[in-house]
Amino acid sequence: MTDTTLKHSLTQAPALSVQGLSKTYNSGAAARQILGNVSFDIYKGETASIVGPSGAGKTTLLRCLAGLQPSTSGAVYLGNEKVTAPPRQLAVVFQDYSRSLMPWLTVGANVELPLRGRGLTAAHRHERAQSALASVGLPNHASLHPWQLSGGMQQRVAIARALAFEPDVLLMDEPFASVDAQTRADLEDLTHTIKEKYGMTILVVTHDIEESVYLADRVIVLSGSPTSVAEIVPVDLAYPRDQVQTKSTREFADLRAHILGLVRRPAA
Numbered sequence: 001m002t003d004t005t006l007k008h009s010l011t012q013a014p015a016l017s018v019q020g021l022s023k024t025y026n027s028g029a030a031a032r033q034i035l036g037n038v039s040f041d042i043y044k045g046e047t048a049s050i051v052g053p054s055g056a057g058k059t060t061l062l063r064c065l066a067g068l069q070p071s072t073s074g075a076v077y078l079g080n081e082k083v084t085a086p087p088r089q090l091a092v093v094f095q096d097y098s099r100s101l102m103p104w105l106t107v108g109a110n111v112e113l114p115l116r117g118r119g120l121t122a123a124h125r126h127e128r129a130q131s132a133l134a135s136v137g138l139p140n141h142a143s144l145h146p147w148q149l150s151g152g153m154q155q156r157v158a159i160a161r162a163l164a165f166e167p168d169v170l171l172m173d174e175p176f177a178s179v180d181a182q183t184r185a186d187l188e189d190l191t192h193t194i195k196e197k198y199g200m201t202i203l204v205v206t207h208d209i210e211e212s213v214y215l216a217d218r219v220i221v222l223s224g225s226p227t228s229v230a231e232i233v234p235v236d237l238a239y240p241r242d243q244v245q246t247k248s249t250r251e252f253a254d255l256r257a258h259i260l261g262l263v264r265r266p267a268a
């Protein structure tokens with residue numbers, strides 16, 4: 001156990017706990033075990049990122065955490081509740097914003113959509129949507145349609161929709177992989193702003209090792225076959241983080257090199 005996890009475990013219960021999770025697709029001769037005995041805890045208010053080799057099962061893991069597909073064994077707990085279906089206190093942002101937004105609805109209606117059936121008045125839904133859009137830097141875009149926005153702006157709308165939910169835990173699956181480098185940097189910084197403003201717990205799956213370090217308080221590195229947790233790396237880089245200054249530090253370079261070594265290590 002690292003100093004960071006020790007500190008957390010002494011002070012609070014995890015917001016999200018993954019306990020001995022395994023996942024096998026198919027059965028009989030076609031069976032393929034993707035995840036084997038994956039365990040980790042995420043603490044309230046923390047941002048953690050998950051990295052691992054392509055095809056390691058990162059999306060599979062995230063879908064199990066979100067209650068979107070069952071694991072083969074093991075369990076996920078959101079607070080004290082075992083996850084068996086998509087929990088109300090958890091929101092997910094996917095990579096492909098073009099498929100997650102409804103093109104025939106306005107931006108405002110897209111953000112309000114998941115709030116229906118939650119016992120909120122229309123005025124309250126509208127207010128939450130406006131506030132979430134303002135938080136992602138789109139305060140005056142509610143009446144536009146998604147196709148009138150750039151890719152980066154559409155992903156901001158998808159993030160606003162998750163924020164309007166006011167979830168305890170926000171899961172993000174390769175959220176910035178489909179946008180250009182500058183927009184990606186802006187959205188990484190937006191993630192820091194959201195964390196500060198809403199105090200929510202964030203778990204980000206990413207291919208990008210630099211991004212995993214820049215965003216997170218801890219990086220969960222997956223490797224092996226079947227995939228398990230190789231190491232949980234604490235990131236003690238100061239906040240606020242800055243794209244140029246933080247990424248130029250020796251500590252950042254050392255963390256990036258260490259994680260790259262873990263990801264590229266051949267399976268035992």
Ligand SMILES: Nc1ncnc2c1ncn2[C@@H]1O[C@H](COP(=O)(O)OP(=O)(O)OP(=O)(O)O)[C@@H](O)[C@H]1O
Nearest residue numbers: 025026034052053054055056057058059060061207
């Ligand atoms: N529904 C499914 N049925 C059978 N096999 C699946 C299913 N979903 C994923 N797989 C397999 O599980 C493995 C892990 O896929 P997954 O998408 O979870 O990995 P990943 O780490 O997110 O990949 P990448 O880094 O390329 O995005 C892959 O070999 C994939 O083909």
